[in-house]
Amino acid sequence: MKSVFFSLSLILLCACKNTETKTENTMNTQEELKNEIPFYVGTYTDGDSEGIYKLSLLEDGSFTKPVLAAKASNPSFLSFNSKKDILLAVNENDPGTIESFKVEGDTLLQVSKSQTGGAHPCFVTINDKGYVLVANYSGGNLGLLKLDNKDGNLSELLDVEQHEGKGTTDRQEGPHAHSAWFIPDGSEIISADLGTNQLWFSKINTKTNKLEPAKTPKLDFPEGAGPRHLVFHPKNDFIYVLNELDNTIAQVAKNDENYSITSITSILPEGFAEYSKAADIHISKDGKFIYASNRGHNSIAILEVTADGSLSLLANEPTKGKDPRNFQLTPDENFVLVANQNSDNLVSYKRDSKTGLMTYVSEISTPAPVCILFE
Numbered sequence: 001m002k003s004v005f006f007s008l009s010l011i012l013l014c015a016c017k018n019t020e021t022k023t024e025n026t027m028n029t030q031e032e033l034k035n036e037i038p039f040y041v042g043t044y045t046d047g048d049s050e051g052i053y054k055l056s057l058l059e060d061g062s063f064t065k066p067v068l069a070a071k072a073s074n075p076s077f078l079s080f081n082s083k084k085d086i087l088l089a090v091n092e093n094d095p096g097t098i099e100s101f102k103v104e105g106d107t108l109l110q111v112s113k114s115q116t117g118g119a120h121p122c123f124v125t126i127n128d129k130g131y132v133l134v135a136n137y138s139g140g141n142l143g144l145l146k147l148d149n150k151d152g153n154l155s156e157l158l159d160v161e162q163h164e165g166k167g168t169t170d171r172q173e174g175p176h177a178h179s180a181w182f183i184p185d186g187s188e189i190i191s192a193d194l195g196t197n198q199l200w201f202s203k204i205n206t207k208t209n210k211l212e213p214a215k216t217p218k219l220d221f222p223e224g225a226g227p228r229h230l231v232f233h234p235k236n237d238f239i240y241v242l243n244e245l246d247n248t249i250a251q252v253a254k255n256d257e258n259y260s261i262t263s264i265t266s267i268l269p270e271g272f273a274e275y276s277k278a279a280d281i282h283i284s285k286d287g288k289f290i291y292a293s294n295r296g297h298n299s300i301a302i303l304e305v306t307a308d309g310s311l312s313l314l315a316n317e318p319t320k321g322k323d324p325r326n327f328q329l330t331p332d333e334n335f336v337l338v339a340n341q342n343s344d345n346l347v348s349y350k351r352d353s354k355t356g357l358m359t360y361v362s363e364i365s366t367p368a369p370v371c372i373l374f375e
Contacts, residue, residue: 035058035059036056036057036058036059036064037056037057037330037331037332037335037374037375038054038055038056038374038375039054039055039056039057039328039337039372039373039374039375040052040053040054040069040078040087040108040372040373040375041053041054041055041066041339041346041366041369041371041372041373042075042076042077042078042089042369042370042371042372042373043074043075043076043366043367043368043369043370043371044074044076044092044341044368044370045072045073045074045075045368046074046368047367047368048344048367048368049367049368050068050071051068051069051070051071051072051073051075052068052069052070052072052075052078052087052089052101052108053066053067053068053069053366053369054066054067054069054106054108055067055346055364055366057330057335057337057348060361060362061335061348061349061350061361061362062348062361062362062364063346063348063362063363063364065364066364066366067106069106069107069108070089070101070107070108070109070110072089072091072099073091073093074091074092074093075089075090075091075092075099075371076090076092076122076370076371077089077090077092077121077122077123077124077370077371078124078371078373079124079125079126079373080126080373080375081126081130081147081149082126082128082149083149084103084375085102085103085152086100086101086102086103086111086147086149086152087100087101087103087108087373088100088101088124088126088132088147088154089101089124090116090121090122090123090124090134091113091121092120092121092122092137093119093120094119094120094138095115095116095118095119096115096116096117096118096119096120096121096134096136096139096143097113097114097115097116097121098113098114098116098121098124098132098134098143098145098154099111099112099113099154100112100113100147100152100153100154101152102152103375111151111152111153111154112152112153112154113154114145114154114155114156114157115143115156115157116134116136116139116143116145116157117134117136117139117141117142117143117157117160118136118138118139118140118141118143118160118177119136119137119138119139120136120137120138120139121134121135121136121137121139121143122135122136122137122178122179123135123177123178123179123180125180125181125182126147127182127186129206130146130147130148130149131144131145131146131147131204132144132145132146132147132154133180133182133189133191134180135177135178135179135180135191135192136177137176137177137178137194138176139177140162140163140164140174140175140176140177140193140195140196141160141161141162141163141175141177142160142161142163142177142180142189142191142202142211143157143159143160144157144158144159144160144161144204144209144210144211145157145158146158146209158209158210159209159210159211160211161191161200161202161211162175163175163177163191163193163195163196163200164196165193165195165196165197165198166195166196167194167195167196167197167223167224167226168197168223168224169224169226169245171194171195171226171245172194172195172196172197172224172226172245173195174195175193175195175196176193176194176195176196177191177192177193177195177200178192178193178194178227178228178229178244179191179192179228179229179230180192181230181232183232184232187203188201188202188203188214189201189202189203189204189211189214190230190239192227192228192229192230192241193227194226194227194228194244194245197220197221197223197224197225197226197227198218198219198220198221198227199218199219199221199227199230199241199252199259200217200218201213201214201215201216201217201218201219201259202214202217214257215257216257216258216259219252219259219260219261221241221243221250221261222246222250222261222264224245224246225243225245225246225248225250226243226244226245226246227241227242227243227244227250228242228243228244228278228279229241229242229279229280229281230242230252230281231281231282231283231290232283233283233287233305233309234283234285234286234287235287236287236309237253237254238251238252238253238262238309239251239252239253239254239259240252240281240283240290240311242267242278242279242280242281242292243278244277244278244279245277247266247267247268247276247277247278247294247297248264248265248266248267248278249264249265249267249281249290249292249303249311250263250264251263251264251265251309251310251311253309262309262310263309263310263311265303265310265311265312265313266313267292267294267301267303267313267316268294268297268301268316269297269313269316272297274296274297275296276294276295276296276297277294277295277296278292278293278294278295279292279293279294279295279323279324279325279326280292280293280324280325280326280327281293282327282328282329283305284329284333284353284356285333286353287305288304288305288356289302289303289304289305289356290302290303290304290305290311291303291327291329291336293319293324293325293326293327293338294316294324295322295323295324295325295341296323297316298318298319298321298322298323298324298340299316299317299318299319299324300316300317300319300324300327300336300338300349300358301313301315301316302314302315302316302317302356302357302358304356314355314356314357315357317349317357317358317360319338319340319347320340320345320347320360320363321338321340321342321343321345321347321363322340322341322342322343323340323341323342323343324338324339324340324341325339325340325341325369325370325371326339326369326370326371326372327339327372328372328373328374329351330374331374333351333353334350334351334353335348335349335350335351335361336348336349336351336358337349337372339366339369339370339371339372340369341368341369341370342368344365344366344367344368344369345363345364345365345366345369346363346364346366346369346372347360347362347363348360348361348362348363349361
């Protein structure tokens with residue numbers, strides 16, 4: 001009897017311990033979920049990807065499993081409206097299209113689709129008035145549309161700004177609009193054209209819904225630079241333009257209505273002579289650090305903004321993957337997430353706000369990731 005009683009007691013004790021462990025694990029999971037940072041990933045769908053995925057970054061820098069949020073064809077760039085209840089995605093095809101999606105929990109419900117006015121759209125942005133700009137890479141132009149923020153419907157194409165010209169390299173045989181940006185004060189639009197090797201300046205006539213040239217229509221860049229993306233300094237008038245082809249960042253200053261390049265900084269380490277091309281650029285909210293991605297060298301360049309606005313290269317952090325197309329700082333800027341297009345992985349880094357440096361934390365497989373968008 002004593003033996004039987006002892007055995008029963010031991011079983012009950014183990015059961016209690018197992019119950020306590022499960023409860024503790026459940027509480028930890030709930031705590032992690034409460035502190036998660038959700039985001040969407042745009043992809044190329046010529047391989048294993050089916051469209052736009054959603055996942056989260058947890059408090060420790062690890063990832064939740066990617067879940068398909070919406071099927072779409074080559075949704076290579078994503079953007080939110082101001083309320084973040086409508087997501088826009090370009091379809092980088094020929095002819096180019098753009099889709100709008102209503103955010104419903106972890107699912108994106110397609111609302112509408114419109115033409116972008118050119119082939120292979122690779123960038124989309126929207127302002128607080130609902131105007132949508134799309135950069136058509138192969139078309140060499142900008143498409144203008146408008147979003148109804150109430151129902152999520154996109155207008156038909158309102159206007160097209162066609163670029164003309166060419167550069168001096170085999171990637172610059174004609175215009176290749178790579179991005180379009182609303183200047184923070186809302187006065188103008190800047191488009192970076194890799195093919196013509198220029199920045200193009202324009203504005204929206206809100207009465208006619210047409211794009212018109214600004215007073216300074218263009219800014220020429222050094223031969224073979226290939227402007228791609230840009231950022232605005234949060235505390236002064238400097239613009240920092242990432243040049244894809246020569247792997248540099250140009251500091252651009254504005255004086256009255258005129259723009260000029262005041263400094264140029266390489267984003268590759270000294271002595272590196274192999275092929276590489278730049279992809280994306282971001283600036284910290286305090287304006288102290290700029291980050292840029294190198295495809296080929298496969299690194300994130302970390303640069304410090306000096307007193308006169310010029311840049312100093314601090315380090316190149318390996319991306320632990322191939323061809324870091326797009327990356328983002330988390331909304332709290334504690335982490336940096338990198339999308340390595342051709343190694344099918346997302347990588348997270350802890351960011352030091354004082355030094356600007358990054359420390360590897362975690363990674364997860366994701367098919368052909370090329371754009372990261374936080375909720």
